[in-house]
Amino acid sequence: MNTAASSESVTELYRAHHGWLNGWLRRRLDNASDAADLAQDAFLRIIRARNADAIVEPRHYLATIAKGLVVDLFRRRSLESQYLELLARQPEQEWPSEEARALVIETLMEVDRMLDGLGPRVKETFLLAQCEGLSYPEIAGRVGISLRTVNNYMARAMEHCCLYQLQQGA
Structure with missing residues (x-):
């Protein structure tokens, strides 16, 4: 598949279905900001997979990707919440920096994915x-x-x- 054709396919797919996907996510999440982020993430996955030309049922395909992204979002928030609860039990002077906390949460997510x-x-x-x-x-x-x-x-x-x-x- 050539890059120009793939780019056109993604553009067409985005124009035709982004609004629908955003609304679908907004109804499920009851949060416009999260819905917008996940809708963008879904299209990024399609761009990375370079399979836009092969998608036969776009809405079904997008919904499947979005469901996985929603699960990931809630899984991440749960891990983050548990980590922050654990951190709150420590004296504040022992808390890691924001950057270190972000790295810990990313590492926890990776371990969670690995053990899934x-x-x-x-x-x-x-x-x-x-x-x-x-x-x-x-x-x-x-x-x-x-x-x-x-x-x-x-x-x-x-x-x-x-x-x-x-x-x-x-």
Whole structure:
């Protein structure tokens, strides 16, 4: 696909469906600013994917992208809220700078994306080992599973994380 044709396709798609998508998001989010941001993000994804010429059902396609963006928005806000609650328990002089907080939240989002798709028990096992530094026997006792299951869960989580990293590098 040549770049000029792709650019024209995105322009046509944007003109024909941006207003609809913005309204669709505004009704679901009840927030015009968030709706406008996510509508723009949806079109940015299409530009990055370079597949505007191949889109057969634009509104369905855009709605699918937008649903994922809404999930990401709420997931990010939830993580950010939890982080800020944790931070609020610390003395103010120990708070990191705004830039450091933004980096922490971005890192948390990336870890969340990386662990997405793991079952809740596997994720919990992995986080207990990686974040709390618990040994496998300690995890088995806390979660109420066998040591063999902890080993299996950790192997599954490590494989999942390695595959994620390979996909991100590709």
